Amino acid sequence: MKPLTEFFNRPIHPVLLIAISSLLILALANYSFFENVNKVYPWSVYPGFMLSLALLVFSVIYLLIWLMNLIMPLKVVVSLMLLVSISASYFADTFGTVIDTVMIRNTLETNLSEATDLFTGSFVMKLFLLALLPILCLWRVKLCSLSVPYRIKHHSAAVIAAIALIAVNLVSFSDHYASFFREHKPLRYFVNPVFPIYSTVKYVASQFADHSPKSFIKSASYSDVPETDVHQELVIVVVGETARADRFSLNGYQRNTNPLLEQETNLVSYTDITACGTSTAISVPCMFAIKRQQDFDVDASKHTQNVLDLVNDAGVSVLWRDNNSDSKGVADRVSFEDFRDPQRNPVCDDECRDIGMLTGLQEYIDQQQGDILIVLHQMGSHGPAYFKRYPAEFEHFKPSCRSKELSSCSLEEINNAYDNSILYTDYFLSKVIGLLKANTPQYETSMLYISDHGESLGENGMYLHGMPRIIAPDTQLKVPILAWIGDSSDVDYSATKLVEHRANSHDAVSKAILNALEIESDVEFNDVPPLLIMKPEGWDD
Numbered sequence: 342m343k344p345l346t347e348f349f350n351r352p353i354h355p356v357l358l359i360a361i362s363s364l365l366i367l368a369l370a371n372y373s374f375f376e377n378v379n380k381v382y383p384w385s386v387y388p389g390f391m392l393s394l395a396l397l398v399f400s401v402i403y404l405l406i407w408l409m410n411l412i413m414p415l416k417v418v419v420s421l422m423l424l425v426s427i428s429a430s431y432f433a434d435t436f437g438t439v440i441d442t443v444m445i446r447n448t449l450e451t452n453l454s455e456a457t458d459l460f461t462g463s464f465v466m467k468l469f470l471l472a473l474l475p476i477l478c479l480w481r482v483k484l485c486s487l488s489v490p491y492r493i494k495h496h497s498a499a500v501i502a503a504i505a506l507i508a509v510n511l512v513s514f515s516d517h518y519a520s521f522f523r524e525h526k527p528l529r530y531f532v533n534p535v536f537p538i539y540s541t542v543k544y545v546a547s548q549f550a551d552h553s554p555k556s557f558i559k560s561a562s563y564s565d566v567p568e569t570d571v572h573q574e575l576v577i578v579v580v581g582e583t584a585r586a587d588r589f590s591l592n593g594y595q596r597n598t599n600p601l602l603e604q605e606t607n608l609v610s611y612t613d614i615t616a617c618g619t620s621t622a623i624s625v626p627c628m629f630a631i632k633r634q635q636d637f638d639v640d641a642s643k644h645t646q647n648v649l650d651l652v653n654d655a656g657v658s659v660l661w662r663d664n665n666s667d668s669k670g671v672a673d674r675v676s677f678e679d680f681r682d683p684q685r686n687p688v689c690d691d692e693c694r695d696i697g698m699l700t701g702l703q704e705y706i707d708q709q710q711g712d713i714l715i716v717l718h719q720m721g722s723h724g725p726a727y728f729k730r731y732p733a734e735f736e737h738f739k740p741s742c743r744s745k746e747l748s749s750c751s752l753e754e755i756n757n758a759y760d761n762s763i764l765y766t767d768y769f770l771s772k773v774i775g776l777l778k779a780n781t782p783q784y785e786t787s788m789l790y791i792s793d794h795g796e797s798l799g800e801n802g803m804y805l806h807g808m809p810r811i812i813a814p815d816t817q818l819k820v821p822i823l824a825w826i827g828d829s830s831d832v833d834y835s836a837t838k839l840v841e842h843r844a845n846s847h848d849a850v851s852k853a854i855l856n857a858l859e860i861e862s863d864v865e866f867n868d869v870p871p872l873l874i875m876k877p878e879g880w881d882d
Contacts, residue, residue, distance in 0.1 A: 370426035437803030575784035581792035582721030601771035648851035731765035786827030836874035
């Protein structure tokens with residue numbers, strides 16, 4: 342104990358503390374970074390470059406700590422850096438997740454239930470051993486008391502050395518770094534804590550860039566139900582959560598995950614749909630936007646007219662029921678009901694179930710006059726606690742992972758639990774269709790089901806979702822869209838069936854909603870391929 346006490350009582354130079362902290366963060370929080378680099382630049386072939394890259398990252402971390410120390414005490418800076426680095430490395434090492442601006446937005450906009458699913462025992466243990474314990478040791482260490490001139494002299498020398506080390510490495514391996522920065526940009530997403538801090542600063546800057554009140558931006562000057570449309574429409578849009586197109590047996594999956602939907606007639610399953618993004622925070626507002634994905638701005642969307650605004654302006658009754666984290670701003674100007682609340686949702690056990698959103702819906706329909714649009718936002722298949730997304734009676738594929746700690750489960754168990762959640766979505770959608778059938782032919786009925794994004798289930802060591810779109814795998818981007826068309830609908834089922842294998846995207850969703858409700862407007866969709874083909878005007882059964 343005496344040597345340890347002497348160690349803590351011996352003052353340490355701030356420059357040395359920054360160097361030790363940088364080395365510690367490099368070693369403890371950058372496994373995924375070097376693992377991904379090794380796939381492109383194998384250690385056995387490029388040992389010099391790998392060592393150079395380690396020195397480069399060390400120098401950058403050093404400079405980052407030094408810069409933050411200009412505005413905060415050094416111990417506070419190192420503590421924050423350790424917490425950020427180890428937390429980010431856990432999600433990178435465990436799920437293959439990177440902390441970019443989209444992930445930060447998703448984290449801030451998620452609900453408490455979803456967030457707690459990610460706080461597993463292994464996360465807490467890693468945070469305690471690799472962050473909290475070093476932080477406790479850090480705060481017991483004494484720093485040398487230095488005069489201002491002496492401090493400036495030593496810090497300046499260290500900063501110059503770090504910059505020189507960066508320059509030497511870049512020059513020495515210039516050919517390697519040229520391809521590293523130009524051809525393999527996604528690798529930098531895994532550098533801890535550099536990229537998470539950069540993303541945080543970028544996100545915060547975007548939120549406070551302009552404090553002036555935003556005027557509402559209208560994309561269309563009018564939207565109306567034509568007088569010639571004398572029949573009432575009832576359209577239900579189901580916004581799915583984390584469903585993969587390749588896990589629907591309707592799309593060829595070998596397991597029967599859609600036993601009830603496969604019995605339905607007038608059902609169209611679109612097999613080649615690409616999502617706007619890989620997270621709810623981006624995909625949900627994007628799919629209801631009028632602009633295409635490449636022109637979509639998630640911040641501007643909050644004060645920009647979306648398809649629900651157009652439908653509402655046309656005099657259609659619009660209702661959004663939510664069993665997820667909310668509408669992400671889409672339903673801010675229409676009727677909204679939160680079904681995560683057990684006071685409203687009567688079907689709650691471990692969590693409130695999606696099926697509860699159908700409670701009282703027939704009564705709501707009976708009270709409306711004219712056309713109706715209902716949006717149901719599912720909890721769906723949100724991970725990592727897939728087992729919580731369905732009641733016990735849907736435990737069909739066994740053994741299933743019964744833990745939110747995915748590392749404690751086999752790939753088979755994880756996939757079984759996920760497929761069970763898809764099975765529950767199949768049941769939920771069949772009940773939605775049953776409700777629509779009960780209102781046919783009084784209404785011209787139809788349903789659209791659209792998943793917001795997909796999910797990685799261990800492919801290439803990657804789990805969950807939220808990867809930057811530029812490097813996201815198809816498992817996170819390819820999503821199911823289904824259309825059920827009632828017998829009384831003016832949607833041409835036979836013609837629509839012909840386009841179910843055509844490549845399309847979330848860009849087509851807003852157009853499909855307007856088509857299903859037969860709303861006319863001057864909005865332009867820039868040649869977006871249609872999901873629904875309408876019967877010719879004047880067509881009659």
